[in-house]
Amino acid sequence: MxxxxxxxxxxxxxxxxxxxxxxxxxxxxxxxxxxxxxxxxxxxxxxxxxxxxxxxxxxxxxxxxxxxxxxxxxxxxxxxxxxxxxxxxxxxxxxxxxxxxxxxxxxxxxxxxxxxxxxxxxxxxxxxxxxxxxxxxxxxxxxxxxxxxxxxEDLNPLDKAEAIFKEITKSTGLELDEVTTSLATVLKRIERNNQIKELTKLLVANSEEQQKGLEALEIINEEQALFLVFLEFGLNPASVKSNLLPMLSLPEDLKKAIREKGLKGAHALALATLSAKTLKISEQEAAKERIKATEQVLKENLTVPETRDLIKGIKARYLTPEPSESKEIKAVLQKISSGLSETTLANASREQLQSLQEILAQKLDEIGKLIGD
Missing domain, CATH: 3.90.1530.10 (Conserved hypothetical protein from pyrococcus furiosus pfu- 392566-001, ParB domain)
Structure with missing residues (x-):
C-alpha cells in the first residue's frame, strides 16, 4: 500500500x-x-x-x-x-x-x-x-x-515529470519501468471497460472515496498504491501517461532546449519523432536535424500544428513513400490463385502450358529485378 x-x-x-x-x-x-x-x-x-x-x-x-x-x-x-x-x-x-x-x-x-x-x-x-x-x-x-x-508554481513539463516520478518511485518502492508498465496496463483495462470517466471523478474525491473508487475499478495492491499517489498530487493518470511520462525519454538536446530556451513540452514531443529510427539515419545526424528544427521553432515561435508541418517536411526528405497497393496486381493474384487450379492446368494443351511457363518466367524475372532494387 x-x-x-x-x-x-x-x-x-x-x-x-x-x-x-x-x-x-x-x-x-x-x-x-x-x-x-x-x-x-x-x-x-x-x-x-x-x-x-x-x-x-x-x-x-x-x-x-x-x-x-x-x-x-x-x-x-x-x-x-x-x-x-x-x-x-x-x-x-x-x-x-x-x-x-x-x-x-x-x-x-x-x-x-x-x-x-x-x-x-x-x-x-x-x-x-x-x-x-x-x-x-x-x-x-x-x-x-x-x-x-x-x-x-508553474513548473515546465520536464521538471514536473522528473519531480513527480522521483516522488512516486520513493513512495511506492517501484522502479520507473514498473511504474510505466503498471500505468499502461491499468489504463488499457479501464479504457477497454469504458471506465475512464469513473477514474477522472476520483480526482475531486476525498482519500477514503478514492480508495473505494479504485477498488471498484479493480485497482488493488501495488497498482492501487501507485494510483493513490497520482490522485494525491491531483494528477489524472491518463494525462500523466500521455503528457508527462514521454518527457522522461526525450533526447538530451530537447531536454536542454526545454531547460535553457523555454521550448514547450508539446513542441518537444513532436520534435522527438525526428529520431534516428524514424529517419533511418545515424543518431548524430538525427540530433543535428532536431537541433536545427528546434531553433526554427523557437525563432519563428511556431505553433504545435506548424511544428508538425515542419517535421513532416523534414521526414519527406529522408523517407521514400511506399507505393500504394495495386488493384490490378491484386486481381491477377486472385485469378492465379483461384483460376489456375490443378484441374485447369491438367486440361490445358502442352503448347498452352509452355506459353504460360514462358510468360510467368518473364514476369518472375521482372519482379526479381524490382525487389532487388
Whole structure:
C-alpha cells in the first residue's frame, strides 16, 4: 500500500496563525514584559528573540535575504536568468504580494520551501529582506516541496515529470519501468471497460472515496498504491501517461532546449519523432536535424500544428513513400490463385502450358529485378 500522503493543506498546519494562537501570543507578550522589568542588559538578546517569535505568531515576517538557503532538492530545476529578471520586474512594479515559505534549519538560517523566483528576483533588486512565512520542518521535505510547487508554481513539463516520478518511485518502492508498465496496463483495462470517466471523478474525491473508487475499478495492491499517489498530487493518470511520462525519454538536446530556451513540452514531443529510427539515419545526424528544427521553432515561435508541418517536411526528405497497393496486381493474384487450379492446368494443351511457363518466367524475372532494387 502507498505510504500515507497528507493533503497539501496538512503540510502547513504548523504555520502559526493569529486566530488560533491568541493564548500563545499573550504568553509571549507577558514574557517580554517580564524580561524588561528585570532591566538586565544581558537579557536584551533574549528579548529580541522573543520579539521575533511574537512576530512569527502574528503572520509573515521580514527575513534577511542572506539568511535564506535554496532547497537543493526542489522540483524546479529550470531557473533561467530570463525568468528571474521577469520576476524582478514584477516585484519592482507591484511589490511582493505573496510571502515566501521558509523552514528553520542550520542555526538561525532558513531553507526555502516555496518562492525560488521571488527570492532570486529580490536579490537582483538588491532587497535586504523579503516577507516570509515560517513553518515547522515537515517530515518529508522533498514531498512537501513537490506539493507546494504543484499547488503554486508553474513548473515546465520536464521538471514536473522528473519531480513527480522521483516522488512516486520513493513512495511506492517501484522502479520507473514498473511504474510505466503498471500505468499502461491499468489504463488499457479501464479504457477497454469504458471506465475512464469513473477514474477522472476520483480526482475531486476525498482519500477514503478514492480508495473505494479504485477498488471498484479493480485497482488493488501495488497498482492501487501507485494510483493513490497520482490522485494525491491531483494528477489524472491518463494525462500523466500521455503528457508527462514521454518527457522522461526525450533526447538530451530537447531536454536542454526545454531547460535553457523555454521550448514547450508539446513542441518537444513532436520534435522527438525526428529520431534516428524514424529517419533511418545515424543518431548524430538525427540530433543535428532536431537541433536545427528546434531553433526554427523557437525563432519563428511556431505553433504545435506548424511544428508538425515542419517535421513532416523534414521526414519527406529522408523517407521514400511506399507505393500504394495495386488493384490490378491484386486481381491477377486472385485469378492465379483461384483460376489456375490443378484441374485447369491438367486440361490445358502442352503448347498452352509452355506459353504460360514462358510468360510467368518473364514476369518472375521482372519482379526479381524490382525487389532487388
Amino acid at each position: 502507498a505510504k500515507g500522503l497528507p493533503q497539501i493543506g496538512d503540510k502547513f498546519k504548523g504555520a502559526v496563525q493569529k486566530t488560533d494562537q491568541e493564548q500563545k501570543i499573550t504568553d509571549l507578550q507577558a514574557e517580554v514584559e517580564k524580561l524588561r522589568a528585570l532591566q538586565s542588559p544581558e537579557l536584551e538578546t533574549e528579548i529580541s528573540k522573543l520579539r521575533e517569535q511574537l512576530q512569527t505568531q502574528v503572520g509573515d515576517i521580514a527575513v534577511n535575504i542572506h539568511l535564506i538557503d535554496p532547497n537543493p532538492n526542489q522540483p524546479r530545476q529550470t531557473i533561467t536568468q530570463e525568468s528571474i529578471q521577469s520576476k524582478a520586474r514584477l516585484l519592482k512594479k507591484h511589490g511582493q504580494i505573496t510571502p515566501v515559505i521558509l523552514v528553520p534549519h542550520n542555526h538561525g538560517r532558513y531553507l526555502l520551501l516555496d518562492g525560488q523566483l521571488r527570492w532570486s528576483g529580490a536579490q537582483v533588486l538588491g532587497w535586504e529582506t523579503i516577507r516570509a512565512l515560517i513553518v515547522p520542518p515537515p517530515d518529508d521535505l522533498d514531498q512537501s516541496s513537490l506539493l507546494t510547487f504543484l499547488g503554486f
